[in-house]
Amino acid sequence: MIVASASRRESDVVDNDDFLALDDQLDDAECSVRDTVRAYATEHFLPRVDDWYQSGELPRQIAKELGGLGVLGMQLDGYGCANASPAAYGVACRELEAVDSGLRSFLSVQSCLAMYAIHRWGDEDQRREWLPGMASGDALGCFGLTEPESGSDPSSMRTVARRDGGDWVIDGTKAWMSNGTIADVAIIWAGTERGPRGFLMPTSAPGYTATEIRDKLSLRASVSTNLRLENVRVPASAMLPLARGLKAPLSCLNEARFGIVWGLAGAARTCYTAALRYAGRRRQFGRPIAGFQLTQRKLATMVVELTYAGLTALRLAQLKRDGTLTPEQISLGKLANARSAIEVARAARTILGANGITLAHPVARHLANLDAVLTVEGTEEVHQLIIGRAVTGISAFR
Template sequence: MNKRSAGLDPYDFLDVDSLLDTEEREIRDTVRRFVRERVLPEIGDWYERGVFPREIAKELGSLGLLGMHLDGYGCAGTNAVSYGLACLEVEAGDSGLRSFVSVQGSLAMFPIRAYGSEEQRETWLPRMAAGEAIGCFGLTEPDSGSDPGSMRTTARRDGSDWVLNGTKMWITNGGIADVAVVWARAEEGVRGFVVPTDTPGFSTRDVHGKLSMRASVTSELVMEDVRLPGDAVLPGVVGLKGPLSCLNEARFGILFGAAGAARACYEAAVEYSLSRTQFGKPVAGFQLVQRKLAEMAVSVNRSILLAVHLGRLKDAGRLVPAQVSFGKLDNVRQALDVAREARGCLGANGITLEYPVIRHMTNLESVSTYEGTHEIHTLVLGEAITGMPAYR
């Protein structure tokens, strides 16, 4: 007989819900319904076929999720916690879908809003907020990942124009983007450029054969004498501060999103263990299974609590990049552990797309690497603790 503690929600063990205000809960619940009704019935097929349905962009835009933490230009202007909760619910559906939301809002829209000209903002942000135009972020290169300062992509002046040459790699949304925010080395330092993807000399090649993030478009960007007008440059920033600030925005969404993936795996494990019967009773009644479930519950609830706390710091203007690294590092690590434990609870069924666990588990391998690897965030924390950088 099921004797769960009265009033205790096994999926919100610490009652984090009580820490949220009415608007935050409404936003979370709206996104949760969308994911359950629109995404979960289809995501296994999208993942298996390796497709991202472009029409989902407009649906996300109609919900106000694209650039939702930005002000003006058609953006919702929500607080940071609401944005994080939306990322959590979207990634409970799939990491690829949350990656789309993060890249669109935090990596493409954010730099245009923060560093762009008024013309750039008015041209792109309303369309991007609506999902009518898709953006991507060109920083990583084939030989420049964790060390963006070694990028080889160049931007040189030619009269009043700029000419870009170089290659970017592992670019989410690249093959479906209408606009790319590309970072390149200019004479005065690293500069950002707003590049319409139909500009002559700009081309993309999608990455195939992926066993992770399959419901997400990943591409190579190639720029061969891409000529841009002088006003294509982002006027508000010079140097690596520009792209690094964008990455910090995206990592904030990731630390919430990873908790969503972990929660989805934990929920699947609980439901399966209560329904799966062996030796005459549900496997949930065996000690070793209960140990797995208890460990997963602790990890999931701790991760969500950490995420909400960091969101409150961000809304108060007190969040610093090293704290974002703390959240990204630990929440992704915890999510991977939860996914692996959940896979074990489901046995052989855990490796099929009938259940979400193996999909989340493989996706999280990518999440652990992008937006700063586990190792890089470890060194960020090490420098914050000691005052001594150890990257080289």
């Protein structure tokens, strides 16, 4: 579980990876989450992440480890969840993605796409049945919205659910589901006569067939799956009763996007610190390359982008805490921080030279991941159009 920890070092004038001392804005509980998750991730996940990346897997046991840390569904209240602040959840995402985007993605899918869907849109029986086990990591969830022909436009989904007596029968396909082959329950969104609805579907149900995507070159320390549903029968009680229309699944995506905003700052921090250390010890022309003006220009630009990302994440957490955060503001944060993180990673790779493309350093792995995170939970273009609609009052989607 999360334990207390010391505050930021008072003797530091400038913290190399927190130039404006943004973490001084965190309260004691949020600092405790930061330090506990960072320490555990560094000791237990970092030594294994290269093997996971090379083998293209993330072990199911990660759920129990994260459950032991108290971070699964930590932003929710009750049912074994911690009711933590937005910033506390954010720093947990940041410290996990500082190791690898796959870890943060695992947390996002479990906490925001699966658990939040049940907590916000389910009934009391569904919450009691699933949430305690999901908070501990004993039960794992996944989320099925994206389809082979329906990505940025979920209204065009082809998966359908039809009534058959007292049951629902669901047919269709889903694509790019994280954890679909290792989950216990899937949150499946399907069209009905009354519009899109969400269903809790045990992955052991006959007709549920998940196939892992193995040929990925990004987010390799993550389980991605395609799903086929053939006459999958679930009882009427499997429907999320409060989820009517696309507002429900989109709300889950916004929960996940908030965590991504923080996670991107963690990936950028790792790339920057790796480049800074390397520049200090790599010598050319008789001195460390950190002493050359062009290298310092790169490092300074990275500090600025890293600080932008941290400021954006912190401000969104404040707005979320106050209950005023809008989907458009989340889109701005996701778009801005993805761009900043990628710029930092690319600059870091150039400082490391050819060494930067090996797994001896974390930069190329993060750079490959970030290229996918740029489009995960909404592409760059979609977020631009969301912001554009907000400032003009005109929708460019249709």
